[in-house]
Amino acid sequence: MGSYLASVDLLDVASRLPEEARLARAAVGRFVDERFLPVVREHFRAGTFPMDLVPEMAALGLFGMTLHGHGCAGLSSVAAGACLQELERGDSGLRSFASVQGSLCMYPIDAFGSDEQKARFLPAMARGELLGCFGLTEPDAGSDPASLRTRARRDGTDHVLTGNKAWITNGTVAGVAIVWARVDDGDARSIRGFLVERGMPGFEAREIQGKLALRASVTANLHLDEVRVPAANVLPGTEGLGLRAPLACLTKARYGIAWGAVGAATACFESARRYAVERIQFGRPIGAFQLVQEKLVGIWEGIVLGQLLALRLGELADEGRLGHVQVSMGKRANVRMARDAARTAREILGASGVVDDHPPMRHMANLEAVYTYEGTHDIHTLALGRAATGLDAFS
Numbered sequence: 001m002g003s004y005l006a007s008v009d010l011l012d013v014a015s016r017l018p019e020e021a022r023l024a025r026a027a028v029g030r031f032v033d034e035r036f037l038p039v040v041r042e043h044f045r046a047g048t049f050p051m052d053l054v055p056e057m058a059a060l061g062l063f064g065m066t067l068h069g070h071g072c073a074g075l076s077s078v079a080a081g082a083c084l085q086e087l088e089r090g091d092s093g094l095r096s097f098a099s100v101q102g103s104l105c106m107y108p109i110d111a112f113g114s115d116e117q118k119a120r121f122l123p124a125m126a127r128g129e130l131l132g133c134f135g136l137t138e139p140d141a142g143s144d145p146a147s148l149r150t151r152a153r154r155d156g157t158d159h160v161l162t163g164n165k166a167w168i169t170n171g172t173v174a175g176v177a178i179v180w181a182r183v184d185d186g187d188a189r190s191i192r193g194f195l196v197e198r199g200m201p202g203f204e205a206r207e208i209q210g211k212l213a214l215r216a217s218v219t220a221n222l223h224l225d226e227v228r229v230p231a232a233n234v235l236p237g238t239e240g241l242g243l244r245a246p247l248a249c250l251t252k253a254r255y256g257i258a259w260g261a262v263g264a265a266t267a268c269f270e271s272a273r274r275y276a277v278e279r280i281q282f283g284r285p286i287g288a289f290q291l292v293q294e295k296l297v298g299i300w301e302g303i304v305l306g307q308l309l310a311l312r313l314g315e316l317a318d319e320g321r322l323g324h325v326q327v328s329m330g331k332r333a334n335v336r337m338a339r340d341a342a343r344t345a346r347e348i349l350g351a352s353g354v355v356d357d358h359p360p361m362r363h364m365a366n367l368e369a370v371y372t373y374e375g376t377h378d379i380h381t382l383a384l385g386r387a388a389t390g391l392d393a394f395s
Helices: 019-046 051-059 078-088 092-112 115-126 244-278 289-316 326-356 362-372 376-390
Strands: 133-137 151-155 158-169 174-184 191-197 203-207 219-229
Touching: 019 051, 019 078, 019 092, 019 115, 019 362, 078 092, 078 244, 078 289, 092 115, 092 133, 092 174, 092 191, 092 244, 092 362, 115 151, 133 158, 133 219, 174 203, 174 219, 174 244, 191 219, 191 244, 219 244, 244 326, 244 362, 244 376, 326 362, 326 376
Parallel strands: 133 174, 151 174
Antiparallel strands: 151 158, 158 219, 174 191, 203 219
8 A cells, every 4th residue: 555556545445335325336337437538638629428338337236226126226315326436436427317317307207206206207308218307497597496587378278388407417318307396476485496498389499509617418498388398297206395406416416425535636646646656857747746745635635535424424324313414514625625636737747737638727627617516615614504504694
């Protein structure tokens, strides 16, 4: 353990993982190394996602990982987190793809859907034949989802939806969108989930152009103009829950981010460590200089602590004791750590770090988006502040 080849996993967290988690992580790691990393640079440059890899992701059980039945893997939360860490070691866009499909689309159907909806949608989604997206955020309702303006007007047994959703991952490739809308003119408690399918008249997804982050990911705006949704496509379990239903989905996804961020930081550390050992200046490897060692150790320390935090969140989830405040701590701390790690790794790489031969700047750009989405850093700070003091800074 004394050489520069020491494992990133200094405290041997791997030994704490159940065998199921170790096997799943190893399989996903091979997929990332052999199938995704060779193509990510071209997709990041082009602003595309490698859709041809979706069947392979499905075969690995990456969609709806913790769900049971309907062809889902039924993994533990720890095992799912370990898999998401490997996916984000590849790219945040890869982890986002699986996270949106599983935590934000399949989970609400499983948790709030009817038996008929589960049987109709979940098997095809587990196989990757049907992709989903999650429509909560709007142009004027981001950190304050209670102010969403999308309306669902009752018309007989149908609902007619009108509104706009923004920054929707997988929006243009999804066959079904989980759209959250306020029923008639009710308050936040009237917000319900609707299964809006591609091809429904008045429903359109438009890809967002010009992104400088998450380029190897599809992001869209959704437009709903008098979209008629039949009663069979309303999630029955969301009635009366208001925002608690979509926020439960986001808690699932944020848990995955806490693991994924460690993967992004690990990729940056490995790249910077390798460069520091190989790059010769002033007659010696730059890794022999104290300032470079200090930077590497700082990144490494953050990864070790972040891994312990993610593992504990997973253990609590598998015990049925994980709450949204704990997830806020995990998402906030680990994304900040990874964001700092990417920037510091880029510094170590010098000028070489600004080209995409090396991954830190790609991860740095991605993590700027991850720092903001699914609860901004500041919003999670205020949520934790409320938990610490009992005082609400939101109102």
